[in-house]
Amino acid sequence: MSYDSQHTDYRYRRESYDEDMRDVRDTRxxxxxxxxxxxxxxxxxxxxYFFDVKPTRSGDDYFITITESKRIDDHHYEKHKIFLYKEDFGKFxxxxxxxxxxxxxxxxxxxxxKDLPELTVPSRHARDEDEV
Structure with missing residues (x-):
């Protein structure tokens, strides 16, 4: 079986709803x-910016997509996307x-x-003690 026959070819179409642009898998x-x-x-x-939680293909896990959508004009958007997986949440x-x-x-x-929350990050020493 070739690579192409094993994988689905996902094609995207754009849809916009009141400044909100979403990726939509083209079911056609x-x-x-x-x-x-x-x-x-x-x-x-x-x-x-959109912070979305999505299931993995298997449905057994979840990941985050962070999308920046920038309005170019009334009908066009430019977007950039980051995929963030659970093992990297803390580092990110x-x-x-x-x-x-x-x-x-x-x-x-x-x-x-004013909108910046105060985060407390425990020191490495404190984290190491919690693991004991």
Whole structure:
């Protein structure tokens, strides 16, 4: 059996609903759409960010897609997507937290980060003690 016959060819079409763009698996081409089980929309000017939880193909696990959708004009969007798997959740959150804190303390100490939650990251020593 060749590679092509073992894998489904997913073709996408674009749909937009009131500034909200979603990927839709084109069922006319035999594709399958994995519906998100949870979604958080974050509007930010001409950009909108979507944090979606989706099941894996097997349905036994879940991953996050982070999509940046930027409105180009009334009918067109440019989008960029990141897939984030469970084994990387902690590293991803820790890296974002570290980078934002660096910007906050080093470059923008007087800026009011009003929407920024305070995260407490336990020290490595404290985490090691919890595992014992």
């Amino acid at each position: 081409e035999g594709g399958h759409y994995r519906e998100e089980v949870y979604s958080k929309r974050v509007p930010a000017g001409k950009r909108t 959150i820790a890296a974002i937290h570290e980078v934002v804190q660096h910007i906050r303390k080093t470059y923008l100490p007087d800026y009011d980060f």
